[in-house]
Amino acid sequence: MKIAVVGGGVAGMASAWLLSREHDVTLFEANDRLGGHTHTHDVELDGMRYAVDTGFIVFNPENYPLLCRWFDELGVASQPTTMSFAVRNEASGLEYNATDMNRLFVQRRNLVSPRFWGMVRDILRFYREAPVLLGANGAGPGPSLGDWLVARRYGAAFRDDHLVPMASALWSSPASRILEFPMRHLVAFMANHRMLQVDERPQWRVVRGGSSTYVRALRARWRVAERVGCPVRAVRRDDAGVTVASAAGDERYDRVVLACHSDEALALLADADAREREILGAIGWQTNDTVLHTDARLLPRRRRAWAAWNAFVPARPGEHCTVSYCMNLLQGIDSPRPLVVTLNRTDAIDPAQVIARMRYAHPVFDAGAVAAQARLHEIQGRRRTWFAGAYWGWGFHEDGMRSAHAVAEEFASGR
Numbered sequence: 001m002k003i004a005v006v007g008g009g010v011a012g013m014a015s016a017w018l019l020s021r022e023h024d025v026t027l028f029e030a031n032d033r034l035g036g037h038t039h040t041h042d043v044e045l046d047g048m049r050y051a052v053d054t055g056f057i058v059f060n061p062e063n064y065p066l067l068c069r070w071f072d073e074l075g076v077a078s079q080p081t082t083m084s085f086a087v088r089n090e091a092s093g094l095e096y097n098a099t100d101m102n103r104l105f106v107q108r109r110n111l112v113s114p115r116f117w118g119m120v121r122d123i124l125r126f127y128r129e130a131p132v133l134l135g136a137n138g139a140g141p142g143p144s145l146g147d148w149l150v151a152r153r154y155g156a157a158f159r160d161d162h163l164v165p166m167a168s169a170l171w172s173s174p175a176s177r178i179l180e181f182p183m184r185h186l187v188a189f190m191a192n193h194r195m196l197q198v199d200e201r202p203q204w205r206v207v208r209g210g211s212s213t214y215v216r217a218l219r220a221r222w223r224v225a226e227r228v229g230c231p232v233r234a235v236r237r238d239d240a241g242v243t244v245a246s247a248a249g250d251e252r253y254d255r256v257v258l259a260c261h262s263d264e265a266l267a268l269l270a271d272a273d274a275r276e277r278e279i280l281g282a283i284g285w286q287t288n289d290t291v292l293h294t295d296a297r298l299l300p301r302r303r304r305a306w307a308a309w310n311a312f313v314p315a316r317p318g319e320h321c322t323v324s325y326c327m328n329l330l331q332g333i334d335s336p337r338p339l340v341v342t343l344n345r346t347d348a349i350d351p352a353q354v355i356a357r358m359r360y361a362h363p364v365f366d367a368g369a370v371a372a373q374a375r376l377h378e379i380q381g382r383r384r385t386w387f388a389g390a391y392w393g394w395g396f397h398e399d400g401m402r403s404a405h406a407v408a409e410e411f412a413s414g415r
Helices: 010-019 065-074 108-112 114-135 145-151 156-171 175-179 183-192 212-221 262-268 274-281 327-331 367-373 397-412
Strands: 002-006 024-029 040-045 048-053 078-080 085-089 095-097 205-207 225-228 232-237 242-246 249-253 255-258 284-293 309-313 322-326 340-343 354-364 385-387
Touching (some): 002 249, 065 397, 145 156, 145 175, 145 183, 156 175, 156 322, 262 284, 274 367, 385 397
Parallel strands (some): 024 225, 255 385
Antiparallel strands (some): 040 048, 085 095
16 A cells, blocks of 8 residues: 655654555655654764754663664664753752752751651652552543642642652643643553652663664665655545645555644644544644753752753742753763753753754643543544554653554554
C-alpha cells in the first residue's frame, strides 16, 4: 500500500520506519528538519564545539523499552546521566537540591526550619499514600491534584516548593494547570517511572553525541520518501483512498497516519466527522518558549545546589513555575561556561548569552484530555486514517514509540 505519514517527530519517524518494511511510505514534515522535539544544536563556545539537546533528552531501559530496542537496532550509543532535581523559590530565597542530604540542606538554616521538615515529611507521606489511587475503583479520571492535596491536608511547602515545581518541569506546564491534572494519571506516571520511592530508582541515560544522532542513523537506514519542509495543507478521505494536499501538490494514498499534534491533525482533516472533532478537539496544547543560553543566573545561586533539573518558583503569585536544565550535568558536557536550557523565563536571560531560541508545544493533560485518550479506538483506523503521537500517553518519547507500534500492529493485522 501507499501510505502517507504526516509529522516528523518521534511518532511519525517510528511509524514510517515500521510501516516501510511492508509498504511504500512517504513522510511529510512541515519544518526544515526531522525530529520534532528531538533537537540537537551544534554550539561553538570559547573555541570548542558541543552537541546540546533542547527537547528530548533522557530515557531509561526499564521505562523506555521500545525506544531502547530501536536504538539498539540503529546502533545508537548512550551514556548514564543524573536526574538530580533542585528548587529555588524567589520569594522566600529557599534553595535545595534533592540529590542527597548534604545538598538537600545546602541552606543550613533549613535544618531548624519546621516548614522545610514538614515538606520532607509530606514527600515521604506522598510516597506512601499516592499509590493507593492506582487501585481505586470508579470511572473517570478521579480528583484533580489540587483537590486531592487539600483533602489529604498536605502542606503548602510540599505543594508549592516540591510537587508542583517538579510536575511543572516534567510536563512543561504552568502551576495552575498542574493542580488541575487528574491525580490518578499523575500517580500512574510517577509509579511507572519509580518516582514514588527514595531508593532503587532507574538509571537514566542520554544519547551520546546528542539526541539527533538517532535521527541521522535512522535516515541512513530506512526506505522512506522524505518530504521535509513540505507542509501538508489538507487531508481528504473517500471510498477509494486519501488525498494529501501539500506544497508538493495533491497526491493520492491508500492510507494516512496523522502523527502530528491532535490540534494540527484536526485542522488538516478537511472532512473531519463529529467524533474526530470531539476527541481530537478535547486535547489542548500549550506553547513553551525555550532558550539555550549560558547565563548562570538562571540556575540556583549556590553552586552546590545546581542540579540537572532546576525549578524556579517566582515571587509573584500567579506567575508560572519554570525550569532550567543544566545540560553540563545531563549530557556530561565539560565547558568553561554552563550550557542551560530554560523554559518560559526568557526575559530574565541576558540577551548576549542566548545561543538559540525555540518554541515547543506540549499537550495539556486535564480531565478532558485524559477522557479523550480513552476514546482513541473510536476514531483509530476509520476512514483510512490512523492517529499517532506521544499525546496519547504521557507525552514522552516512549509514548510516541508505543503509539507508532500500535498503528503498525493494526496495519499488520489487516485493519
